[in-house]
Amino acid sequence: MKLDRTTCYKAVAARDRRFDGWFFVGVSSTGIYCRPVCSVRTPQFANCHFFPSAAAAEKNGFRPCLRCRPELAPGHGIFDAASRLAQAAALLIDDGFLNLADMPQLADRLGITERHLRRIFNVEFGVSPVEYAQTQRRLLAKRLLSDTALPVTEVALAAGFGSIRRFNSLFKQHYGFAPSRLRQRSTSTVQSDTMTFELAYRPPLAWDALLDFLAARAIAPIERVDQRVYRRTLALTVGARRYCGWLVVENVPGRHALKVTLPATLSGAVPQALGKIRRLFDLACRPDVIDLHLGPMAQRLPGMRVPGTVDGFEIALRAIIGQQISVAGARCLLTRLVERFGEPLAAAPAGLTHLFPTAAALADASSGEVQAIGLTQARTATVMAVTQAVATGALRIDPLAPLDETLAALRSIRGIGDWTAQYIAMRGLGWPNAFPAGDLVLQRHFGLSSAKALGVHAEQWAPWRAYAALHAWRQHHEESTA
Structure with a gap:
């Protein structure tokens, strides 16, 4: 990334949140590096050095600011x-x-x-990938020390350090003080059975629209939305170990951040959990860039996000089971699927009782058992084909899967057409240009009679067509219920 010093300094002086996470400023007079939005007095231009990552700042000898906390910056x-x-x-x-x-x-x-x-x-x-990884470990440890009551030994292991001795040595070497200093600074109100984190975003954030989308599709045993708070169950595999728990997410608009609460049972999978939540709520989004490109469509509701997922397999089944039926009908069938094949989860927030079935667990079921939840024979065959492909590793559904190959693999499965593949790409693969042109609601909204015509019409919004689809779905719903 090429950084123009003058532009970066103007962003720092204005504390412009559009640049938060896109660069960091090291101040030679203090030896500290900050986010562009740091509330400290603006340093002199001559003392500022700009870096494309926190790792690059630390490689050049700067220590992280304890006020703006670089580890909280959006990605x-x-x-x-x-x-x-x-x-x-x-x-x-x-x-x-x-x-x-x-x-x-x-x-x-x-x-x-x-x-x-x-x-x-x-x-x-x-920096090199290894240097970047080392910085991320230190910053995660810094976050866990500041925001949780985990013992220092567990913090070191959760952050990826091989031993407590190495953790203490590297932390003091790079930051100039022992880890215990941050633990002393943390508040005494931190609970020992939960962990609370902040995940920053670039404003604006259309939080209510995002929650409305998730609430309409919430599968009762695994997720719920009430009082503008999102809750769901979660299972993560790290190495050979599986961690089960839940998450609670609420918006803190005054801090331009989401407040995330996790149980201590997920302490060994904190990086994975936070990564899933960032993608679920599309926190890497640049609304200033996207809204400007979408023009009038985004003016009614700036800051729209494309909801992702914590589990690509789950999104695939949502898309398949939701074909050609109402959202409410799909939710009913998916609830039966979870209650029949999902693993029960104890000690979860009220109303959350199960984890979504894994591909391996569902692959062990017979077609007849899966069809019994109310699916047609053809739909069941599609569900089982995707389940087998994911369970065997032949199909990966995540934002790092190769796009073209994954779409081709999906379309090769009988019962998956372009609408389903595009919906999975939108939410499971995190592809911002995905667009389900075969969607009848979108065709009616734009007054077009075919998927081909809508696809041509949607080219004006590339490469952000997924955001255009979310805007159109919401506007159509508002107009139809007015």
């Missing part, structure tokens, strides 16, 4: 095709991939050589 969105692979590598590292694997495995996961990965990553972030 990058994947906009430029040239940087997509580097951003994909960063997402994997943020989720703790290098805590359990090495560089050759990371390169293999992305389908490129290790040499090429190092080169493109350094161009994008100014």
